[in-house]
Amino acid sequence: KVVETAKKYGMRIIGPNGLGVFDNYSGVDTQFVPELKEYSGKMLLATPRPKPGNILFGSQSGALGIAILDALYGANIGIAKFVSYGNKVDVDETDMLLWAYKDPKIDVIMLYIEGIKQAGRHFVEVGNEVSKKKPIVVLKGGRTAAGARAAASHTGSLAGDYRMYEAAFKKMGAIVCETLDEFIDTVKAFSMQPPARGYRITIITDGGGAGLLATDASERYGLEVNPPSDTLMNELKKGIEMGKLVPFSTFSNPIDVTGSATDESFVYTLRAVLNDENTDCVMIIGLHHVPGVTDRLPEKLLETIKSCGTYKPVVFCDVGGAEYALKFRDKFENAGIPAYPTPERAAAVLKKLADYGVWLVNQGEYDNYLKTWISKRG
Amino acid sequence: KVVETAKKYGMRIIGPNGLGVFDNYSGVDTQFVPELKEYSGKMLLATPRPKPGNILFGSQSGALGIAILDALYGANIGIAKFVSYGNKVDVDETDMLLWAYKDPKIDVIMLYIEGIKQAGRHFVEVGNEVSKKKPIVVLKGGRTAAGARAAASHTGSLAGDYRMYEAAFKKMGAIVCETLDEFIDTVKAFSMQPPARGYRITIITDGGGAGLLATDASERYGLEVNPPSDTLMNELKKGIEMGKLVPFSTFSNPIDVTGSATDESFVYTLRAVLNDENTDCVMIIGLHHVPGVTDRLPEKLLETIKSCGTYKPVVFCDVGGAEYALKFRDKFENAGIPAYPTPERAAAVLKKLADYGVWLVNQGEYDNYLKTWISKRG
Numbered sequence: 102k103v104v105e106t107a108k109k110y111g112m113r114i115i116g117p118n119g120l121g122v123f124d125n126y127s128g129v130d131t132q133f134v135p136e137l138k139e140y141s142g143k144m145l146l147a148t149p150r151p152k153p154g155n156i157l158f159g160s161q162s163g164a165l166g167i168a169i170l171d172a173l174y175g176a177n178i179g180i181a182k183f184v185s186y187g188n189k190v191d192v193d194e195t196d197m198l199l200w201a202y203k204d205p206k207i208d209v210i211m212l213y214i215e216g217i218k219q220a221g222r223h224f225v226e227v228g229n230e231v232s233k234k235k236p237i238v239v240l241k242g243g244r245t246a247a248g249a250r251a252a253a254s255h256t257g258s259l260a261g262d263y264r265m266y267e268a269a270f271k272k273m274g275a276i277v278c279e280t281l282d283e284f285i286d287t288v289k290a291f292s293m294q295p296p297a298r299g300y301r302i303t304i305i306t307d308g309g310g311a312g313l314l315a316t317d318a319s320e321r322y323g324l325e326v327n328p329p330s331d332t333l334m335n336e337l338k339k340g341i342e343m344g345k346l347v348p349f350s351t352f353s354n355p356i357d358v359t360g361s362a363t364d365e366s367f368v369y370t371l372r373a374v375l376n377d378e379n380t381d382c383v384m385i386i387g388l389h390h391v392p393g394v395t396d397r398l399p400e401k402l403l404e405t406i407k408s409c410g411t412y413k414p415v416v417f418c419d420v421g422g423a424e425y426a427l428k429f430r431d432k433f434e435n436a437g438i439p440a441y442p443t444p445e446r447a448a449a450v451l452k453k454l455a456d457y458g459v460w461l462v463n464q465g466e467y468d469n470y471l472k473t474w475i476s477k478r479g
Numbered sequence: 480k481v482v483e484t485a486k487k488y489g490m491r492i493i494g495p496n497g498l499g500v501f502d503n504y505s506g507v508d509t510q511f512v513p514e515l516k517e518y519s520g521k522m523l524l525a526t527p528r529p530k531p532g533n534i535l536f537g538s539q540s541g542a543l544g545i546a547i548l549d550a551l552y553g554a555n556i557g558i559a560k561f562v563s564y565g566n567k568v569d570v571d572e573t574d575m576l577l578w579a580y581k582d583p584k585i586d587v588i589m590l591y592i593e594g595i596k597q598a599g600r601h602f603v604e605v606g607n608e609v610s611k612k613k614p615i616v617v618l619k620g621g622r623t624a625a626g627a628r629a630a631a632s633h634t635g636s637l638a639g640d641y642r643m644y645e646a647a648f649k650k651m652g653a654i655v656c657e658t659l660d661e662f663i664d665t666v667k668a669f670s671m672q673p674p675a676r677g678y679r680i681t682i683i684t685d686g687g688g689a690g691l692l693a694t695d696a697s698e699r700y701g702l703e704v705n706p707p708s709d710t711l712m713n714e715l716k717k718g719i720e721m722g723k724l725v726p727f728s729t730f731s732n733p734i735d736v737t738g739s740a741t742d743e744s745f746v747y748t749l750r751a752v753l754n755d756e757n758t759d760c761v762m763i764i765g766l767h768h769v770p771g772v773t774d775r776l777p778e779k780l781l782e783t784i785k786s787c788g789t790y791k792p793v794v795f796c797d798v799g800g801a802e803y804a805l806k807f808r809d810k811f812e813n814a815g816i817p818a819y820p821t822p823e824r825a826a827a828v829l830k831k832l833a834d835y836g837v838w839l840v841n842q843g844e845y846d847n848y849l850k851t852w853i854s855k856r857g
Contacts, residue, residue, distance in 0.1 A: 175800010
């Protein structure tokens with residue numbers, strides 16, 4: 102067999118039924134799908150390679166793998182390596198974990214899995230160790246009865262009982278996503294932000310309705326939306342006295358700095374919230390439609406986060422699909438603050454950052470993880 | 480009071496605490512937020528007005544309302560009217576329904592609601608009649624305990640027990656959305672496609688992994704993913720004999736036409752599926768990365784749908800965020816086939832089209848609705 106011959110000479114086999122590998126740093130690119138494709142007589146970017154970043158993406162499905170690369174490109178997410186490991190006659194998901202563990206360029210692992218045929222226990226043991234250092238974000242195809250039937254005819258995987266997989270993923274501290282949007286949103290956040298030590302979220306918004314959707318989603322997804330403590334309340338009231346916040350701001354949670362807010366209102370509020378003992382993670386909704394919000398908000402908020410030195414995850418949300426919204430969200434991400442087009446997607450991601458942080462705390466590994474995070478990304 | 484004076488002279492008052500109204504056909508635009516905003520020295524489109532279409536959008540929240548308009552613009556969705564009715568001293572959500580009912584330009588009603596203060600029963604009665612003619616798509620803010628607290632401080636609404644609202648919405652046949660993405664995805668589908676008579680979905684795909692995610696999501700959301708009937712199976716096998724489908728296609732549900740598929744493979748399969756008695760709605764996943772898929776697929780599929788004359792809802796999914804994916808999805812939508820960037824979002828929308836269709840069937844109104852739909856949009 103090919104595998105035995107390869108082993109004899111110290112080689113590994115990837116595939117079959119894969120679409121190649123792609124290393125953004127060495128330049129190795131064996132994907133056999135061309136980047137450009139004809140559209141109305143012009144050549145358009147059709148199979149993009151995402152920008153360099155700190156993610157390893159392993160995919161059991163080839164076509165879905167490159168489609169996800171396309172989505173990562175569109176979502177402004179950088180990756181280090183892509184491996185389409187297909188039907189894994191040799192290299193499998195456990196290898197992905199081990200490679201990522203050793204590679205200093207990789208901080209986050211994303212895996213699209215259909216089925217783990219053999220050595221599932223080994224995968225969980227390795228995963229458990231790797232998770233302490235680098236988050237493993239998983240999307241699992243073939244979860245339902247109809248899905249399992251489809252998986253069998255696709256990669257011949259025994260998709261098995263999803264509850265078994267879920268229990269295994271949970272045990273190893275992996276972060277399990279429900280949808281493709283969540284998969285992509287989540288790796289983006291993990292590639293930029295530290296995990297949260299707990300579930301207490303504080304929401305800052307310049308729009309009441311958007312804050313409301315964020316609150317509902319946070320509570321539904323399992324985050325805690327508590328009213329502000331007296332200390333935080335006093336800080337916020339001081340903000341009004343100092344002219345940083347408008348007098349008709351509303352200080353419940355969400356903290357509504359209103360449509361009359363300026364960049365400075367966000368900066369002042371974010372500082373108070375990051376310093377608040379009762380906040381584990383922060384969502385900022387900065388609808389750009391508001392007159393006082395400018396394109397310098399991303400840098401200002403980044404500076405605020407750095408100067409606070411509290412290392413709580415912060416995600417940003419602006420709603421919209423026209424020029425300003427698209428550029429604004431990109432600018433946030435280039436400043437290292439992940440940005441989402443809806444409050445619900447931002448909330449889903451913070452829940453994942455909290456799940457992982459709480460898992461690390463329970464493993465006694467949170468402080469180690471944070472130390473590494475600060476040295477590399479803080 | 481203003482309202483009494485206005486009534487005396489036959490006028491209606493919209494607001495207070497609204498952001499104006501916008502009529503895409505008459506040109507009336509009282510929104511006081513400018514379209515352009517400064518970004519790095521240039522003026523960018525920041526508060527766009529969506530293209531003309533067949534939707535009335537009523538929003539209790541002003542800022543969220545214009546942010547949603549921005550998202551509708553980005554999602555390629557046309558609207559007829561936008562009304563930011565705010566704290567509704569006079570005009571309220573029941574008026575939205577009545578206006579939409581009478582306006583031949585409007586086919587779909589979308590409402591962002593925080594609380595219905597008074598005359599809730601009247602709203603349900605009116606809604607029940609309107610729903611038989613025009614779908615009402617609802618997003619409700621203030622559903623959880625924390626959300627209700629936030630709603631009270633936002634529009635002063637008594638958000639109330641969400642289960643009560645849900646029951647009322649269900650009774651009137653309204654389509655209730657869980658998230659902002661779903662709200663926007665859903666109105667897009669309703670503005671273009673007929674409702675489904677039942678829950679049986681058939682999925683056509685050129686990528687096994689993407690088909691798998693679609694299958695899982697469909698089953699989770701409440702659609703039925705059944706294996707193909709013998710009749711359909713025979714039609715598909717005939718497709719292989721005729722050279723329309725590649726011999727290694729997989730005919731379970733999803734029907735996987737594989738990465739070797741051409742436009743003609745999709746056309747042939749779609750025709751067979753639309754003619755299948757056991758299919759109520761169709762998802763086509765056409766990953767554009769596949770070499771045989773061209774930019775003429777949208778027109779070809781549209782033509783196939785028209786020539787079949789079966790009036791089952793069809794939605795399209797391509798995954799990706801680079802140039803080709805964006806243009807390709809837009810082209811589908813300009814051809815009247817709503818397109819989504821993930822299989823899960825496409826599945827969520829088909830579930831809504833089936834919920835509404837089944838409600839219409841139960842009211843004995845499906846055939847009437849379809850007749851009107853065909854005369855206006857078929």
